[in-house]
């Protein structure tokens with residue numbers, strides 16, 4: 001196609017200017033081989049960009065259209081600066097919701113395959129392809145329901161997810177639920193939490209189990225904190241699911257309905273007994289101790305490294321004579337240490 005365009009342009013030129021005339025396509029290709037190759041490559045990049053961008057746009061907008069009635073009827077503000085769905089990159093769209101009882105904010109991201117990017121698309125043939133996903137993270141207002149970590153995840157990815165997220169690793173155990181679809185499993189800190197949350201969401205998740213990546217109710221950070229928190233971590237509900245193609249976009253609706261059901265449902269129903277409450281508090285104290293210990297070790301290591309660095313720096317500034325003396329002294333010290341070890345072993 002490129003070749004024809006090029007050739008036509010050349011023939012047109014013949015009349016207007018004394019442009020070279022080519023006997024055959026063969027000759028043309030020999031003359032402009034590289035240029036043609038570059039040009040077709042650029043054209044391919046461009047076409048991929050336009051088609052891929054359009055595909056992702058349709059998928060993101062259709063998915064949003066499915067969720068929008070729920071969002072509109074439950075939040076007073078959908079989107080930012082007039083746009084309900086904000087584009088961040090041709091394969092990433094941002095959702096922002098606020099203005100609802102019990103809820104601080106909702107941050108969401110529709111993240112799709114980078115279809116607009118030819119190189120990255122080609123590279124995905126050599127790795128496991130990333131699916132199109134939507135994640136909705138709800139930050140709840142503090143102190144409206146019990147602390148605790150609870151999740152519903154697919155059985156086949158459950159272990160990997162439990163290892164990936166700090167709160168799931170530290171606080172939850174896997175447990176089967178009779179009322180849940182066979183492909184799903186819960187990770188929970190306490191059966192009281194499970195009993196409080198399952199009736200709100202179980203039915204919904206069963207209806208769209210195959211699209212669910214994870215559903216997590218948590219009062220703890222998802223990534224291992226380096227330092228002791230200075231204030232309580234906000235309570236959050238995270239929902240992540242894979243996207244069907246645009247034609248079947250409605251299939252994910254039950255998942256979003258489950259999330260919406262939690263917004264009033266948790267503050268209403270999720271209040272565990274005093275015994276479990278103190279058990280949950282105890283688990284957090286233990287976790288804090290671990291974090292504190294680790295932070296301390298980390299700090300000690302840093303100090304030691306700094307000391308060594310400074311020592312090396314000082315040695316650099318010594319005279320050659322002094323450096324030699326120091327090296328000899330260190331060697332002697334090392335020798336004595338070795339001898340001591342030998343005698344000990346003997």
Ligand SMILES: *[C@@H]1O[C@H](CO)[C@@H](O)[C@H](O)[C@H]1NC(C)=O
Pocket residue numbers: 069070073074260
């Ligand atoms: C949230 O949306 C659902 C579905 O539209 C609706 O039934 C429910 O009443 C809404 N909740 C509130 C608090 O508006």
Ligand SMILES: *[C@@H]1O[C@H](CO)[C@@H](O)[C@H](O)[C@H]1NC(C)=O
Pocket residue numbers: 107108109135136137222223238
């Ligand atoms: C939502 O929360 C999860 C878990 O903390 C995190 O991995 C993800 O990046 C968050 N996504 C958004 C859009 O905030």
